[in-house]
Amino acid sequence: MRPPGERRMQMEDCMNRSVVFALAASVAAWSACAHAQTTEWTLAYLSVKGTIYEEVALAIPERIETATGGRLKITANSSLVKGDRLLESVRDGLVAIALPLPGYYSGTQPMFTVPSLPGISESYDDLKALSASDYGARIRVLYHDTYNATQLMETAFCPQTLFSTKPITTVEEWSGKKLRVNNRGTGLVGAELGAISVSLSAGEVLPALERGVIDGVITDTCWAHGAGFGSVISHASDWRLGSVAPSPVLVNNEAWAALPEDVRALVAAEFGKIEADFEARWRQRTAEMPALWRAAGIAYAEISDAEMARVYADAVQAPVLAVWKADMERAGLDADAVLQVARAAVGATR
Known part of the structure; x- marks a missing residue:
């Protein structure tokens, strides 16, 4: 039979081990829970x-x-x-x-x-x-x-802006220009003004401008600046065509x-x-x-309200809206109702 002191020490040792095991299990469970919550x-x-x-x-x-x-x-x-x-x-x-x-x-x-x-x-x-x-x-x-x-x-x-190797500051100057656009609406307007829409990925735009494959691009002004378009274009104009x-x-x-x-x-x-x-x-x-474009030596044109009125005229807009309305009809959507809501929301009168 073991002496009482030895039995007591054995019991304390078992208790200590139990505490250690319990703590270890608790930490493991907490870690697993924390991991599961991430x-x-x-x-x-x-x-x-x-x-x-x-x-x-x-x-x-x-x-x-x-x-x-x-x-x-x-x-x-x-x-x-x-x-x-x-x-x-x-x-x-x-x-x-x-x-x-x-x-x-x-x-x-x-x-x-x-x-x-x-x-x-x-x-x-x-x-x-x-x-x-x-x-x-x-x-x-x-x-x-x-x-x-x-x-x-x-x-x-950032505002969609027309960047080009040639000036495009009047309605007449759109004619015959090859332009990369990034949405159907702008492409339709460009076509009515006599431009030729060219489809290119974002990565292809700068090389296309350098090689003269396109005359310009309508795109985010911040991206054009960040991507270094200033090295190949000489003109920018802020046509308000869904900016x-x-x-x-x-x-x-x-x-x-x-x-x-x-x-x-x-x-x-x-x-x-x-x-x-x-x-x-x-x-x-x-x-x-x-100001950043002008500081880079780019001719930055702010298109006048009078020139924009020529683009907003029914002669240009009616064919554009007719094509879009046909797109909407094919999708089973009421173009007139949607346009009415959009124009009312922004207070547009055009």
């Missing part, structure tokens, strides 16, 4: 240097991780998905979140053409009014039902629903803050652009 998403976007669009894409990961205390981690990737497949990538769950370019889809989704119709979205305030209208609500339903995605926020590309294009941030519906409710609330609130912050950034950045 969600990781991939964000797909198109790399377009200098744009507010890209600034938003790159800001999201840090902002959301901080807002959620690390419970949602997002990795931004610009090489995983092509620019004209971003909607499909979020629809199919290839990525959880994406920043698509709606203009790229305006050939098959005529509702996306509305902001690029002349006289509709010519300022950030116009775009906000569109988003707050029934038109904006229908676009969000379209994202949800057709592309399996929920809109978390919306920002905008402010939307840039939504969309999340896959299943990925969104899978987040814990409290995390969803944190994420939604932070995206609201990101949207507000980048509205201010957009206004500041776009106000700088004309």
